[in-house]
Amino acid sequence: MPDQHPTAHPADSTASHRDGWPVGLDGLAYGGDYNPEQWPEEVWHEDVALMREAGVNLVSIGIFSWALLEPREGEYDFGWLDRLIDLLHANGIRVDLGTPTASPPAWFFAAYPHARVVTREGTVLGFGSRGMACPSSPEYRRASVRIATALAQRYGTHPALALWHVHNEYGAPVSDDYSPASAAAFRLWLHERYGTLDALNTAWGTAFWGQRYGQWEHVQPPAVAPSVVNPAQRLDFARFTDHQLRACFLAERDAIRAHSAVPITTNFMANACPSTDLWAWGREVDVVSNDHYLTAADEQGHIGLAMAADLTRSVADGRPWILMEHSTSAVNWQPRNVAKRSGELARNAFQHVAHGADAVLFFQWRASRSGAEKFHSAMLPHAGTSSRVWREVTALGADLGRLAEVRDSRVHGDVAILWDWESFWAQDLEWRPSVDADHAERLRAWYERLWLDGLTVDMRHPTDDLSGYRLVVAPASYLLTADAAANLDRYVADGGTLVVSYFSAVVDENDAVHAGGYVAPLRQVLGLTVEEFLPLRADQQVHLTWDGTVADHPATLVGDVWSDDIALEGADVVSTYLDGPAAGRPAITRHPHGTGTGWYVSTRLSVAELAPVLTAAYRDAGLTAAEHAPQLEVVRRHGVDADYLVAVNHGDEAAVLTADGLELISGTQVDGTLKVAAGGTAVVRVAPLTTA
Template identity: 75%
Template sequence: MPFQTSSEPARATWPTGLDSIAYGGDYNPEQWPEEVWHEDVRLMREAGVNLVSVGIFSWALLEPREGEHDFGWLDRLLDLLHDNGIRVDLGTPTASPPAWFFAAHPDARVVTRDGTVLGFGSRGMASPSHPAYRAAAVGIADALARRYGRHPAVALWHVHNEYGAPVSDDYSPASATAFRAWLQDRYGTLDTLNAAWGTTFWGQRYGEWAHVDVPALAPSVVNPAQRLDFARFTDHALRACFVAERDAIRAHSDVPVTTNFMTTNCPSTDLWAWAAEVDVVSNDHYLTAADRRGHVDLALAADLTRSLAGGKPWILMEHSTSAVNWQPRNVAKRAGETTRNALSHLGRGADAILFFQWRASRSGAEKFHSAMLPHAGTSSRVWREVRTLGADLGRLAEVQGSTVRADVAILWDWVSFWAQDLEWRPSVDLDHRERVLAYYDRLWRDGLTVDLVHPTADLSAYRLVVAPASYLLTAAAGDHLAAYVADGGTLVVSYFSGIVDEHDAVHPGGYGAPLRTALGLTVEEFLPLREGDTLAVAWDHDGVRTELAADVWADDLALEGADVVATYVDGPAAGLPAITRNRHGAGTGWYVSTRLGVDGLAPVLRAAYADAGLAPSGLPDEVEVVRRHGAVADYVVAVNHADQPVEIPADGTELLTGTAVSGSYKVPAGGVAVVREARRG
């Protein structure tokens, strides 16, 4: 079921009526008596809240029976918020259809890969491919837009909630029908489909379109090309739902439309395609409590969101004031952590800092989730920090609209990740997310600001491009990377990259063939390690020999012009090249054929930095400093995650305290700073 991208003229790309950093969160007043609403609004004003998200899970109240609408409570709520100067991000409630919908359309329920039919009583949408769901979702979106499309409180439309979570792929009959239609549009003929999927293997060739089904569980591994196309189809089906609701809203409102992405935590959506469909990019991010350095993953998510936004300001639609409720161990944030998290997002381009949720719920599955107004009330530490953060963001109003520039890009491709994560890869330890985060963490510690980019994106602005996990890389993308190097760029590629084409077929010419020109080599054989095995790499640089610890993987390389800069000391590739550097045109291509940890990557990337004309910041590991560039000034945003103060270079005025800064500024342990400096070019 193809859909058309809107060809309308450019629309507003920021919530209307906001002239400062947006601050607030999800507001679910329907969970409370109306007399509580007035207390909520009073406390919102006290905390500096100026934007709230409303109605995201309210379908059963807005349409209690099919075709019957009750807008009275929402009328009163929007009027109350407007009267108090609080802007509204109005949601369409289509992530959670009401009980009457499933009673009327039981065949619209999602079916899992093993054939389980998912029931009602939780959250999560119906089958995105079911016509009745599509019609009902568009119907409620249209009704809301007709009524509130020009309401003075509405600053933004918020379609659905976290597409792809908690379910994405659906194996129901409706999905199978839609999948066949999608394949026919993509391939045209069965001969083309059979060729793309390599169906001569294991006798899978199709002679009728009706015989093509969803890739449900089978006696053995299902055709990986079919699995990859089903992932593409799933993304398309979800996005088509968004576009249908968005267009229903646009027929009645000129207010911008968004949906909340989950950039690093919802792998079923190709957000490069989604970003083109929203008027403003927004993201939800929650710390992983088990990760003691979760602030690095936070920075990665923020940089990825900014990259999806094309460098424009973006919305942090949800994060938490303290613990969440859905992880195995829900660790509370410590004093100051909420502010550090918020300022890290802001430093990396967010002009809106919102939470889930405003008032903690007394009932339901998320009653133990933290909130801006917690169960402990206004006497709590969390509430005091919420008020302080609101005041701080008010002092930073002038930062709004400034942008971030990066010298380094990391390749990020959801389609490649989908392909790499399928079964029967050479090692279960091939983890694309782990490799991306390892390289990103090294860059983060070295103080380099990073954009995330698709392999086919324009790379000319970047001195250094890193490819930590590019398993699926088309021949055209390989040519693009080779041209980037030839033009003077520096490229660093990790192992298991450039292996397959867009159909998950090994490239003609062998492993790494698309990267042969840029790297001056191919891979003759994979040499994965047994569980727990390690090896050493001898790194010789500037006359100094260092042994780097590695594990998981080695390659047997066939060099075609690359220089050896490190060799394997032991393991299955003992004595063979481990790390290479290839001169191509005016630039260089580096290949790292094993898994080095964050510390092991330090000398390798320092050498690549030298090629790229870059250098580490020299700041301690646990301080992050990002510069935002404005029309009349620049802003140095510093977040100190360490337990001791740190000096950062700066000249100007620290905006949170009003302190004049000359040469350097001491950021307290666990503290933050935003220094206005003279504008750079």
């Protein structure tokens, strides 16, 4: 094993991994991913000087450096990393030290060719890109733990070390693996889950199509087959894949903890990496961190950003979190990589802060001249320090530096959206009633409506305690367990308002239709049953009555994609189908249950068409939409002695924020109203909310 770092001494903080925040950072963190190995060493001193100019106080290093750190198996070269960390420390820049296991060296694959990933189609993936080896490979696991241990022994108490960064974006670009090592591990995982083959056969419903297993050795991963593969088997393989990825993280994390008390994280991709169940992952990291990149084709990308940020904060259970990566301008891997407009860099950063981030980091510090990401934007772009991007980077660093007091204030949602990765895995499998019933589309549509109405949203698992929310929305709860349904029943009976969208509460944890039929677990809550799905043809629309009580909204709503044949069991009909396969039948219902209310919406409504429906649900829940301009996003962060209103104007005209307090960026006193410029931002310290 390597010698102790020659300049290492006890960490300059008493913080342990249980404190859950990078060591040595007093205010908001600002910086990015730094890859100095791509440059001559004399450039490092220029970089560090520019970092100080930009207000950078945290950088991530070593994430793709395995081949340099361990040029041959078991042989280490830490000299360059020693010099780099000492240079950063001498300049007051904290270090987020990565384990480089997302990119094993060429020697690893040459020595262990069976550790390469095999796709569902049977293709063996080669070297020369990024992405991990087979997560079930014993050789990969041993090599990962070995390099993590070596790094922890050498740098675990270095005074520059603020945070450990294990791997990089688990599940991207590769998650599931169908190699022989994966097949063997899958069988072990199934044996632990079910105990016996009889239990496995029952859970998977193998009586269908004669799929019954008589020996464990016959069970294989669900590779491509002549027709659709058993959906329960595929759902379990998704669970297994998530488990194996997380086991890789846990092995490295525990190896580091044996030698270092500094907090440990790994960078999630929230709603952009569907193969990881972040409810489980969030419990294993000391601090949650996330990577977010705008989808260039999304003209309302800032709403997608807010949704990802709210999800990340929810995974962190409301605690402060780290924006580990986002871009200063364009990325390089989308079909059309749209550059950010002037001011958009700051708006994106302040949005993340608004939604609970206490750290704003970019990929990457200096733009790469070579490699697949040479066209990816950076804090220091190819155009250098004379560029608009550099000016905006330095301005942002200065502005964030004025917000130290905001750190550790918290965001509390007004509404909860139910979010369950296992349900999404199940719904996305083949042979569903309609290919247009897209869980991601519904989540975004319902979230966007809530965002436009100025309500702050938390995401919650269906089994979580929901008692703190007056309104809970279930846009896509296709898989709903008996325990989750009982939890929702209690929530409504105790006074909550629940709004359920179509194709929900259909199957149990084994993707088997609930006994009693569709929505059976929620029949008491919703006061109805769904006798038959009536999906619509492509481009077909249906029209629904509406009572017209919402001002300026037509008395008829328009839906598409889906309708249901609903049998009432106590629910009141709020809207009726005027045409389509369910003409004359209930379309939207409302049902008092206990002291609360359950709503059911049986067709796909657009973001605009959801407005009157949610307005009615808000009345039940005692909520109201915000009165400021829809494109003025305002989120309240709650502190101990003060609250902070973070306002971001996404519109092309100035907007008015109602507030009394001190605007922290400009130092301006606000008495009643503040005009937020088009494309501008503001952070106002205000008196904390009080409860009667």
